[in-house]
């Protein structure tokens with residue numbers, strides 16, 4: 001099989017796997033009562049930018065020829081590395097969902113029974129789900145040999161992260177106070193011991 005076709009299939013399998021992992025958790029949180037929801041319009045815009053980068057742009061690359069002018073030569077090593085990083089991101093993504101349980105939400109929300117999670121992967125970093133998304137974006141960068149569709153995920157998810165993270169941490173501080181302050185003091189945001 002042509003290596004570019006293999007990259008397109010690997011990318012599509014990765015995205016469908018991500019969706020299949022998320023589905024049962026989405027169902028579970030539907031029944032929870034939300035007591036604080038912040039920045040609804042801003043969150044919609046940020047999620048759209050992230051979807052454009054991680055979903056729509058690579059999809060356009062995979063199913064049309066519109067971005068082919070920005071393709072560059074590809075190697076089996078690059079393909080294998082991209083697949084490995086994608087697998088690692090999916091593993092971490094599933095772990096974060098299991099650890100967060102009913103406390104998870106797509107946008108900035110607090111539930112009436114909300115608990116601060118500090119165990120599992122949350123013991124090492126405060127935002128492991130965002131680490132998983134950055135790994136997905138990195139996998140896309142490596143897996144897709146195109147100067148537009150490759151980096152689109154890093155730019156799209158990076159924008160969401162930059163404009164959301166301060167507000168999410170402020171919401172957690174407003175809700176959990178000293179408990180979150182102490183948790184923040186002993187954990188990094190994305191990479192243990194680094195950042």
Ligand SMILES: C[S@@+](CC[C@H](N)C(=O)[O-])C[C@H]1O[C@@H](n2cnc3c(N)ncnc32)[C@H](O)[C@@H]1O
Nearest residue numbers: 103104105107108109115116117127128129130
């Ligand atoms: C998309 S989830 C991402 C969670 C976290 N930022 C991460 O990257 O793993 C966002 C929601 O998770 C909730 N949340 C974030 N950190 C949490 C924690 N340590 N414990 C419980 N809920 C948390 C907040 O209610 C927020 O609205």
